[in-house]
Amino acid sequence: MTRDWLPRPQNLIAPPNLIGPPLITPRPKDGSKVNPIDRIELTPRQAPRNIPATVRHAGRIHATVPVQLSRGISGNTEEEEEEAEEERARVEGEMADSSGSVSLDMEMYSPRGKEHLIKTSQGLVSVAVFGDPDKPALVTYPDLALNYMSCFQGLFSCPEACSLLLHNFCIYHISPPGHELGAVTMSPDDPVPSVDDLADQVAEVLNFFGLGAVMCMGVTAGAYILTLFAMKYKHRVIGLILVSPLCTAPSWTEWLLNKVMSNLLYFYGMCGVVKELLLKRYFSKELRGCAQVPESDIVQACRRSLDERQSSNVWRFLEAINGRPDLSEGLRKLQCRSLIFVGEHSPFHSEAVHMTSKMDRRYSALVEVQECGTMVTEEQPHAMLIPIEYFLMGYGLYKASKVSVSPRSPLSPSCISPDLLSPESMGLKLKPIKTRISLEV
Helix, strand or coil: CCECCCCCCCCCCCCCCCCCCCCCCCCCCCCCCCCHHHEEEEECCCCCCCCCCCEEECCEECCECCECCCCCCCCCCHHHHHHHHHHHHHHHHHHHHCCCCEEEECCCCCCCCEEEEEEECCEEEEEEEECCCCCCEEEEECCCCCCHHHHCHHHHCCHHHHHHHHCCCEEEEECCCCCCCCCCCCCCCCCCCCHHHHHHHHHHHHHHHCECCEEEEEECHHHHHHHHHHHHCHHHEEEEEEECCCCCCCCHHHHHHHHHHHHHHHHHCCCHHHHHHHHHHHCCHHHHCCCCCCCCHHHHHHHHHHHCCCHHHHHHHHHHHHCCCCCHHHHHHCCCEEEEEEECCCCCHHHHHHHHHHCCCCCEEEEEECCCCCCHHHHCHHHHHHHHHHHHHCCCCCCCCCCCCCCCCCCCHHHCCHHHHCCCCCCEEECCCCCCCCCCC
């Protein structure tokens, strides 16, 4: 028996360029104690002069997050348990008395969830589960050569994202076949799956966990797989959150580039040229650096993660994506709402605009993130939070928290210039969709 939590939305989504308060989870009203491991104190990171401490540049609000760990471990002696309890009380008292800051009680995003290796008709697939299984399900699917750690960690590591997403969902991170951490090389005798096979595999994963209608979040190639899944299994998708998505068949330029990567992967493995092509696909030029400017930490971490991929497994997923059909004609028939993000400098920018133009304008929205590449989830994750908050409000899944904030806190509205709360200053731009209508006289 499948689990169906999410009601069909009745109202249109609020415009994603609206700016609201910081996304936080309130302290329990019943006065119950909160474990110190679940409490975080946010203090502003040092910012340039004449700019409020909470804002470093457009699209990001930064904060340092020191976490106090003082939980007793099962199996300890009674004295150790008493010391741990005293330490918890001490930390709570210190944080309650702190001034000029705000305390957030929220669920923490563990670096590793419970991983399942599921046997499907298309072979084994790895799924990492985070959160309470009794909550509504959010299914994610990453881009080519990535898994949930290298594609979604930036977004889910934000404290605000934890309070917004983990507070409402149980997260099911699906990795493309052979892309999970520690994956072995897949047998060359196994047939190369098609995109239809991968979409059907998502349905089998949902059946394994007994899930009904789910929310979906995908990046580029993963966004294509989840969009195809939503078209084939309309009753099983309640909403789509897509990042720099694909929806058409490959252009000649993309097809040729993918063929070059495919041949290099097949004959030389994950060589330097392939890694450079993939990083150019993922990130903006600013983050990739140049001869005078070094690569950012995000790009360096992604480069290391690519070294861990099995080249033959990446080749199989690339072959599937390079043979994808055009989905444009079926997009208007989608029966779920869609929120699309795209980086201003993404090579798939025009694809995202085209996809939005083919959808029902009443139930879709496009958010362009300025100074950003394809992977908004890693490069500008804070820019996604407010649009996602308003998107989820249409489902009744999230309600804005009422939190008393110190007037001296950098999170207080009085400490932030009104100009910095504009969509442009937050690095967001809602793209209007222009439709041409030919009139016959």
